[in-house]
Amino acid sequence: MTNDNRSARLRYDDGCLAAHSLNLIGDRWALLVVRELMFTPKRFQMIRAGLPGITASVLTGRLAQLRDVGVVDHDTRLGIYSLTEMGRGLLPVLEALCRWSLMAPGHDPxxxxxxxxxxxxxxxxxxxDAAQGTDAHAGFDFGTEAFEMRLTGxxxxxxxxxxxxxxxxxxxxxxxxxxxxxxxxxxxxxMKEGFISAEGDLTAAQSFVDLFRLDRTA
Structure with missing residues (x-):
């Protein structure tokens, strides 16, 4: 815990740093709330749209907890939630969990x-190996959210x-x-089967998606 009036429910009476982290962000849904805010600030309903199954009351509670421990900021005037620097520092944690899950059975995409x-x-x-020496620029449009990716070096x-x-x-x-x-x-x-639509250079699009693989032997 810290001494700046932030508080978190003590789940583990343990001096391990991992236990301390879990005391702060170990509640169900907490890291997934962080995931939804990782790239951009969002309002409550947009966060909830990315988390099917979470109730409004649970999301309210998780946001309050994450705010109390310094992971999330809340602009009450605009109703927007965003990650603090501490919150953005959890991206490697989410990425590590994704890598670990590649070794775990039962994932259903x-x-x-x-x-x-x-x-x-x-x-x-x-x-x-495929990405080395490749420069690429891709766009993604999900309707309510859109992104660009740049691959350089x-x-x-x-x-x-x-x-x-x-x-x-x-x-x-x-x-x-x-x-x-x-x-x-x-x-x-x-595209032909109607799963996605696409605009622009489809040859470049194919070359880009060929740079990714769900490698469950990694």
Missing amino acids: RRFISPSALMISMRVNLIP GTLETRPVNTPDAPFVLKGTGNTVGFTVYGAAPVELM
Whole structure:
């Protein structure tokens, strides 16, 4: 705990740093709330849209807890929640959990995937050897959210945008775009079957999605 009037429920009476972290962010839904705010500030209902199954009362409680421990800021005038620097520091934690889950059985990609979840997943599942020496610029439009990705020197950067301005833009849900990125079917076939729509250079789009793989042997 800290001495600045922030408080958290003591789950573990343990001096381990991992236990201290879990005392702060270990409640159910807490890290997923952080995930939904990782790329951009959001209002309450937009956060909830990325978390099917969470109730309004539980989300209110998690946001209050995360605010109390310094992970989330709340602009009460505008009704917008955003991550603090401390909150943004949890991105490597989310990425590490994604990598660990590749070794764990039982993942079902047919379950709901939010746009933010997919963007984090793609950062994790970029194929390093394929990405080296490759520069690329991609756009993604999920309707209520949009992003651009830039790959430079093997490093992938993601940023939220109002309207993607990229050589190509993939449009769909987190699930359908995820199936396009990680599946074996070509981009044009996914378009033909109605899973996604796309604009721009489809050859570049195919080359881009070929840079990602869900490697469960990693």
